[in-house]
Amino acid sequence: MTRHTDDHDDSEGANGANEPDGATDGDDGSETRASPGVPKAGRDEQPSIFVPDDGEVPEAGTDSDGAAAGDAPTAERPATDGGVESATGGSDSAELDPDAYDPVDVFPGGDLDLREGADSCYKCTSCDTSCPVAEVDDEFPGPKFQGPEQWRLKRKDDHDIDESITSCSNCMRCDDACPSSVPLSQMHNEARGQFVESQMEKLSREYIRNRILSNYRFFASIASKVPRLANAATKVPGAMWAGEKLLGVTSERDFPEFATETFREWWKARGGAQVEDPDKRVAYFHGCYSNYNTPEVGKAMVRVYEHFGYEVMVPPQKCSGTPMFANGMLKDARRHAETNVESLIEAIGEGADVIASCTSCSMSLRQEYPELFDIHGIEDVSEHTYEALEYLRINEDLEGELAGTKLADEQSFAYHAPCHARNQGLSRQAVETFRDVDGVTMEDVGDSCSGISGTYGWKEEKYEKSMKIGEEMFEHMEDAEGDVGMTECPTCAMQMEHGTGYEIEHPLQLLEETVGA
């Protein structure tokens, strides 16, 4: 998989050694270099790969992409892709011995940024066939266009990003489908970020609405101070109607309930960890939803892990950034990522692995962070992050533990694998884990997308598409034996509940019940 993982090193190497004078200017050149040691996130890292902190698109160096390799080294070319420029992309073609070189040598070596991904696309359209949005939306040109094709188009300075990029829901199914490992979702995130940054009217209703939706944590943190009032407010007649008319947030959905006690409040009240073990530690990334809305998931995680003898740490944290990526709010996402990386890397330093109960959160920490940002320690966080059930399956004999267990009251579940679980190879884990538990029937309701995709299904203009995508899942759920749904993703859960009226559980809650934690 082509990822932006090594820019940090590359830029240092390039700046230190063979970068021509004046090749970098502006932010790139003047930024403080990262130094080894304890990271001070937000201060000592490289500038964002995508959107620099001041919001300006940096001027590119001379050696930005392969095609320009033969140009005179003084030719200044502005970045056209939001600043994604390789630090080592150029090669000095003048050094080639005309009598003895392989034709490929005329192209620069080193990191070609997303070009390599674009070049790997051989137009098989597997991504388009797996795209849940293209399946219901005539207007959406599909992941192939949004990714490699648009990437090429925007090499030209005068080419705007197509507005349809905002119709991509960031389900990332195209990544999983691509036989050629084209970094499609990375390309989409980048294009969306650039679209929002440079083409979207900041005073538009859509921008404000998207900013609010993607900064759910901010509003949830306020609402959870007065959960009963907040819950009541969303039920005031006309409140959701007003939300739709004023902001374009669909009035079809019920606003999620805020818990009267957040997970963190509960954690504090119970006095933190009840198991201490310096050799068996996990840092819990609970995400916004299990903190503010479904603390029972977080509690189940803690109890299950303590049952297996783990010391649980709950580091300070902000939003994982998933809704922000999906709305092109990369600057917001970066701010949150800085805090998360800083506190998670500290926990990792104390011997912990990072655990998330939301599959979009784990996806974000594992894949999108290192793809999109260059923050000191971000690779480390990525490499130490796991989904909660996944981690137990790798490190504990869960099968042995569950063999012969029995659920007190027999229950059938209709399980839906979230897209972001699918992309981490986790789509089958709940079905497999509970297969041998007596009294539990776990039915996989198929591989269709639930359609809500985080904030996507909350947008007035996307609501119907979202329900159309989800239709197959609703049907399969109703055909399933069980009338309780199960999924790892909080917004998939919302959609499942909305489409079928079923109660939805998280696998950790069932695990808590089964192991008697």
Add this chain to the structure above:
Amino acid sequence: MAIDSDVLVVGGGLAAITAAISASREGADVRLVSHKASTLRQASGLIDALGYVPATEPATPLREGPPTAGRELDRDEWPDPEGPLADPFEGIERLPESHPYRIVGADALREGLALFDELAGDAYRGGHTDRNALLPTFGGSVKPTARYPAAAEAGLASDDRPALIVGFRSLTEYDARAFAGRLEAAGVPFDVAGAEVEFAEAFRADTKVTRLAKALDHDEEIDGTPAREALAKAVAPHLHDVVDEAGGVDRVERVGFPAFLGDDRGDAVRAELADRLGADVFEISMGPPSLPGLRLEDRLYDALDAEGVRFETGNPVVGVEREADGRVEAVAVDRKGRETPYGADAFVLATGGLVGKGLDSDREGVREPVFDLRVEQPDDRYEWFVDDAFGDQPYARFGVRPDERGRPLDADGEVQYANVFAAGGVVGGADVAREKSASGVSLATGLVAGRQAATEATQ
């Protein structure tokens, strides 16, 4: 270590599924790990066993020298392949000795097809006979194939009922009139006409086949008319387009569409169209990725589930852990940055060929990236291919060379790992594109590799 199984299958296509189910039926506890969504969705959905025995002699060269690129061939001396074969089994002994069919034996192909018939159930046809069926393909040729989707049944080329081939201007890759012309030129025993109709035009210019299928599945309204009715209405005026040899007009008895007639509810879509048109309806597989391939993928993964095989998709196998005695102990799966060992007693490698990325190549050579198995190849890369584009390309046969139990061999002909077995496209020796044998090779080698791996693991 929690991620252990008796047999671990690496790959997600037809060979991997066949191996996993075969191993499971021998009593092994099986896990399947696939990096990407299954390559089945790239496939036509047709199951070929052996359609041709291609000539391995190159066209006569106009000058002396080894059979490499840059040598001019005599275009008048083009060697013809043998076929289309009526019976795939009778052609096997005329294949080169290094061909996988020759190595694992014709019975493996027979049993592999029988297993497929059982898994595919009523969704597939052709299992009643050893003989190949002739089906029209995307592009207008006729292809010998061993098994075909029920949705394609009414399109058999051996059927002599007059046919209409429907196309849509907006589906640029599919020209119905040219298609019909090529079918006629191919000498099919029926009268055929092609017609471009307006239906897909209601969608965007480059609509995905999945979008069209979904619209038909749900019978969505298109400009106020339900999709199935709208499609039938568009086709109806062309039911008398066929002109027979005598110049008489014949009402068609069957209508062929590009394969987008529904996904989950394909049977209902076809039945309703047939009813409205008063003619049988069939699908013609299009280029990849195709709905027949997607439907087959769904069906086979359901079969894996029913068999109790555990599977996961999304993470690649990136390395192996070897034991001192020359066996493989575990493979490393890259779970988004962290390598996790997956242990097993035996492994099946079914990662595909060059296109499926089971083989990797650069200017230095061709490699098998997971176990670093030997891939036989000429040292000079200019000998990897020959000028004759449709000729006997050496690269087409690249792959690992197995013994009769499916274990890859090293340069000295010795088994590389006692507990590693190979199946499908990663196995060399077959030119599946020219032979029309890709699915058959997957079924035969998958069956053998799966069984042998189970034997190795449970002994």
